Amino acid sequence: KISREFIDGLPKSELHVHLEGTLEPELKLKLAQKNNINIGQETIEDVEATYHYDDLASFLAVYYPGMDVLQTTDDFYELAMSYLNKAKSQGVRHVEMFFDPQAHVVRGVPLNCVMEGFYQACVDARAMNIDAHLIMCFLRDMSARSAIDLLNAAKPYRSKILGIGLDSDEHHNPPLKFMLPFSMAVEQGYHITMHADVDQVDSIDHIKQALEIINVERLDHGTNIVEDKDMVDWVNHLHLGLTSCPLSNKLITDNDLKGDEILDLLDEGVKISINSDDPAYFGGYIADNYEALVKEYKVTPEQVVQLAKNSFETAWLSEKQKEMYL
Numbered sequence: 001k002i003s004r005e006f007i008d009g010l011p012k013s014e015l016h017v018h019l020e021g022t023l024e025p026e027l028k029l030k031l032a033q034k035n036n037i038n039i040g041q042e043t044i045e046d047v048e049a050t051y052h053y054d055d056l057a058s059f060l061a062v063y064y065p066g067m068d069v070l071q072t073t074d075d076f077y078e079l080a081m082s083y084l085n086k087a088k089s090q091g092v093r094h095v096e097m098f099f100d101p102q103a104h105v106v107r108g109v110p111l112n113c114v115m116e117g118f119y120q121a122c123v124d125a126r127a128m129n130i131d132a133h134l135i136m137c138f139l140r141d142m143s144a145r146s147a148i149d150l151l152n153a154a155k156p157y158r159s160k161i162l163g164i165g166l167d168s169d170e171h172h173n174p175p176l177k178f179m180l181p182f183s184m185a186v187e188q189g190y191h192i193t194m195h196a197d198v199d200q201v202d203s204i205d206h207i208k209q210a211l212e213i214i215n216v217e218r219l220d221h222g223t224n225i226v227e228d229k230d231m232v233d234w235v236n237h238l239h240l241g242l243t244s245c246p247l248s249n250k251l252i253t254d255n256d257l258k259g260d261e262i263l264d265l266l267d268e269g270v271k272i273s274i275n276s277d278d279p280a281y282f283g284g285y286i287a288d289n290y291e292a293l294v295k296e297y298k299v300t301p302e303q304v305v306q307l308a309k310n311s312f313e314t315a316w317l318s319e320k321q322k323e324m325y326l
């Protein structure tokens with residue numbers, strides 16, 4: 001029997017968490033009041049009642065409007081610090097956090113507020129013994145031109161951003177749409193990763209584009225490769241990391257943590273890890289995700305340890321830094 005204490009105590013790296021997805025109902029209400037923003041709900045229960053969805057699109061329809069409450073540098077700082085405190089309590093030692101600047105800039109919030117707030121939280125995380133970094137995402141339902149504009153606008157913050165990701169609505173928004181901004185990002189020395197959401201239309205085709213043309217270093221979700229043995233071999237050959245998020249799978253796919261797929265891939269040697277995605281919206285942080293998997297599937301302690309090891313092996317750390325954790 002694998003205990004919660006064992007899971008919490010296991011040093012973990014989190015590679016797939018959206019900072020805006022860590023906005024708990026309580027903080028959302030508090031910031032709405034502070035910034036005088038009418039979000040349509042007045043109690044925590046009312047906000048919680050809006051946290052219901054049955055697919056990615058219906059989730060995003062709650063997620064983006066919720067960001068309206070984030071207005072100032074302090075708001076972004078407080079959001080990130082409250083995530084980091086949660087992560088600390090669940091055994092996170094290293095984290096690479098996604099954020100969505102376009103969703104803020106289109107609302108008139110300056111990129112500077114987003115960057116300063118989130119980056120200060122990364123600096124202050126060191127005192128908590130967490131090594132925290134930022135991955136700036138392009139929204140794939142916006143244009144490639146908009147992604148390039150963001151990349152250019154982010155030049156003054158180059159040293160504060162570890163990598164570039166791609167998220168939001170995948171339907172009709174294939175990786176190839178972002179070939180130019182991703183190749184520019186690589187030229188600027190960024191690490192790159194991309195979402196390949198679970199059970200999307202054309203999932204395998206999108207993953208092929210991400211791996212063979214864009215040359216991503218990780219795949220976020222990406223568990224659909226389990227359908228294609230050659231692709232599993234290719235992912236293994238590349239030592240590519242897959243960042244899987246069980247509670248997210250359950251909440252926005254078909255009530256399925258996708259534990260069979262995760263454990264099959266793990267057995268095949270794929271460097272797959274467990275992560276929380278949008279923990280405030282999907283009912284749990286990283287250890288809650290491990291716990292959900294362990295409760296619903298037959299998982300050995302060795303498998304749990306391997307999942308945590310994979311999270312460090314596929315982190316954007318130097319080999320020397322990895323040795324410290326592994």
Ligand code: ADE
Binds near residue numbers: 169195
């Ligand atoms: N943005 C935040 N969470 C996301 C998810 N699970 N998939 C795609 N885009 C996202």
Ligand code: ZN
Binds near residue numbers: 016018167278
């Ligand atoms: Zn995600």
